[in-house]
Amino acid sequence: xxxxxxxxxxxxxxxxxxxxxxxxxxxxxxxxxxxxxxxxxxxxxxxxxxxxxxxxxxxxxxxxxxxxxxxxxxxxxxxxxxxxxxxxxxxxxxxxxxxxxxxxxxxxxxxxxxxxxxxxxxxxxxxxxxxxxxxxxxxxxxxxxxxxxxxxxxxxxxxxxxxxxxxxxxxxxxxxxxxxxxxxxxxxxxxxxxxxxxxxxxxxxxxxxxxxxxxxxxxxxxxxxxxxxxxxxxxxxxxxxxxxxxxxxxxxxxxxxxxxxxxxxxxxxxxxxxxxxxxxxxxxxxxxxxxxxxxxxxxxxxxxxxxxxxxxxxxxxxxxxxxxxxxxxxxxxxxxxxxx
Amino acid sequence: xxxxxxxxxxxxxxxxxxxxxxxxxxxxxxxxxxxxxxxxxxxxxxxxxxxxxxxxxxxxxxxxxxxxxxxxxxxxxxxxxxxxxxxxxxxxxxxxxxxxxxxxxxxxxxxxxxxxxxxxxxxxxxxxxxxxxxxxxxxxxxxxxxxxxxxxxxxxxxxxxxxxxxxxxxxxxxxxxxxxxxxxxxxxxxxxxxxxxxxxxxxxxxxxxxxxxxxxxxxxxxxxxxxxxxxxxxxxxxxxxxxxxxxxxxxxxxxxxxxxxxxxxxxxxxxxxxxxxxxxxxxxxxxxxxxxxxxxxxxxxxxxxxxxxxxxxxxxxxxxxxxxxxxxxxxxxxxxxxxx
Numbered sequence: 288x289x290x291x292x293x294x295x296x297x298x299x300x301x302x303x304x305x306x307x308x309x310x311x312x313x314x315x316x317x318x319x320x321x322x323x324x325x326x327x328x329x330x331x332x333x334x335x336x337x338x339x340x341x342x343x344x345x346x347x348x349x350x351x352x353x354x355x356x357x358x359x360x361x362x363x364x365x366x367x368x369x370x371x372x373x374x375x376x377x378x379x380x381x382x383x384x385x386x387x388x389x390x391x392x393x394x395x396x397x398x399x400x401x402x403x404x405x406x407x408x409x410x411x412x413x414x415x416x417x418x419x420x421x422x423x424x425x426x427x428x429x430x431x432x433x434x435x436x437x438x439x440x441x442x443x444x445x446x447x448x449x450x451x452x453x454x455x456x457x458x459x460x461x462x463x464x465x466x467x468x469x470x471x472x473x474x475x476x477x478x479x480x481x482x483x484x485x486x487x488x489x490x491x492x493x494x495x496x497x498x499x500x501x502x503x504x505x506x507x508x509x510x511x512x513x514x515x516x517x518x519x520x521x522x523x524x525x526x527x528x529x530x531x532x533x534x535x536x537x538x539x540x541x542x543x544x545x546x547x548x549x550x551x552x553x554x555x556x557x558x559x560x561x562x563x564x565x566x567x568x569x570x571x572x573x574x575x576x577x578x579x580x581x582x583x584x585x586x587x588x589x590x591x592x593x594x595x596x597x598x599x600x601x602x603x604x605x606x607x608x609x610x611x612x613x614x615x616x617x618x619x620x621x622x623x624x625x626x627x
Numbered sequence: 628x629x630x631x632x633x634x635x636x637x638x639x640x641x642x643x644x645x646x647x648x649x650x651x652x653x654x655x656x657x658x659x660x661x662x663x664x665x666x667x668x669x670x671x672x673x674x675x676x677x678x679x680x681x682x683x684x685x686x687x688x689x690x691x692x693x694x695x696x697x698x699x700x701x702x703x704x705x706x707x708x709x710x711x712x713x714x715x716x717x718x719x720x721x722x723x724x725x726x727x728x729x730x731x732x733x734x735x736x737x738x739x740x741x742x743x744x745x746x747x748x749x750x751x752x753x754x755x756x757x758x759x760x761x762x763x764x765x766x767x768x769x770x771x772x773x774x775x776x777x778x779x780x781x782x783x784x785x786x787x788x789x790x791x792x793x794x795x796x797x798x799x800x801x802x803x804x805x806x807x808x809x810x811x812x813x814x815x816x817x818x819x820x821x822x823x824x825x826x827x828x829x830x831x832x833x834x835x836x837x838x839x840x841x842x843x844x845x846x847x848x849x850x851x852x853x854x855x856x857x858x859x860x861x862x863x864x865x866x867x868x869x870x871x872x873x874x875x876x877x878x879x880x881x882x883x884x885x886x887x888x889x890x891x892x893x894x895x896x897x898x899x900x901x902x903x904x905x906x907x908x909x910x911x912x913x914x915x916x917x918x919x920x921x922x923x924x925x926x927x928x929x930x931x932x933x934x935x936x937x938x939x940x941x942x943x944x945x946x947x948x949x950x951x952x953x954x955x956x957x958x959x960x961x962x963x964x965x966x967x
Contacts, residue, residue, distance in 0.1 A: 360710050387725075
């Protein structure tokens, strides 16, 4: 390879053809004229271009290895997602290597670069933190840069860019609907509790605000509480706040469990005096008493679908929808709410 | 490198010196005679020997990357351990890449080989499944094979071999002591519940059996229940068994939470009629009601100590105790027991 940064876009440009054509040539497709094939191959050979993504199709050089990035592997949602990804990838004959990047922008970039040196065939980012807050495109530039080398997939976050495939949950809609149901049955003091300002957390917040505003409640900032992601921190924050509340919408299950602990400490009956909704439908929902109602964002399905898309992209088989895929959520009622 | 499998042992043998001497030469230590230094360097150069572990000391070729293997990343204990390892490694300037191997022997070997192709400086195995059941040395041969290339560390399991560094919890002692306390206060129908036949599970079982036998109870097999690692599976198994029990010692917290759910379903008061002890002191102990007493195996400390040892080995600084390190456990009493 003459220069490190050469990629499929450069080859396509030099040959004056589309990326799809370059890809077809690399994969030995018969749907390319002999003249075009020869022109593209000349440039490929001249430039010494053999990125993994196409070597895949040729059975050359590929390690059948996918890099997965996750900010915090101790998080219930993320460790479950990684486990599903690993299982799906393994079924397809792919190994995976995982990198824990933390949440800092420079670390996300550093860990991305590290994985690229490991000759992985694709990258999968788990968690909406990688999609940034949506305030600036700069936040996600490292993802588009990686996507110039290999295809990139985002679980639960949207990043715009070529060769970037996003899967998002319809979080806004899910929170909107649940909040509305709580308001319709008479709840008047709902709070939205989050530990994050990520893409996904902002979607949820928007759903909450839309619901309460639709019922004529405008002072939404008074109904929003930012906490640390720990059961006791949530309990103690709510006790200290001394707020009158009758419903909690939490952005994850750990926070919701903290709200259950708060109810117990404050002598409030759940769900009679305080209804609580968690998010992610993770294993912890069964441990708590009463068992937690939670919004299921279908982690298994999202992970399996992402791996299916990845295989299609890597093997250049089938039509790929490059725009984001949206997955609807499902409210699972257990014993901390009574709205269905 | 003339042959792929050449390692430090080969170099030491060819030079007729110890491994430590080869290592000192590679690290430029002054504690080697000029004659020995020259002899070792000649062989190293002739054989083209530059494994990562020593390149580390020379600042050459190393990726500052550690491979971590884990059977199931969705497991609470394992994901917490990986998070601690990642944090400690990161503090020391190391990246980590993780591979989820599952529990099958051939997969453990395959994933080990995959990580070795990624030019990692060391391997860390998380979980006692990697140490096998202790019935045959063959079970752990893949670990000794890897250790011929790079140093290998085991979290919570003991594997004998050169360049293999084990850290084990004193699980037998911890279970023995807690079980004995339960018997001393009058419990007569204790059960030991496990989902595993791993090194660590067998240690715990031994502690349980030693305690009950010391009180004249010999039919230990009737007091042992094997279950799937799921809250509801444990609850339903105990309900179906219809056994009279007054104490549960579980090999992990998920199983113990299942026992709490069983007590609720069976109308037994915890801890008055049924005392329950979990294991790992994971985050889930706070979610359940009553909050779970659990044996803390000090995951953070074990992980941090392992990373410290790894740095010493890689940088050849300080004396390394090649035998296993034992870490004592700590019983954390919450509300499912009353023995302290």
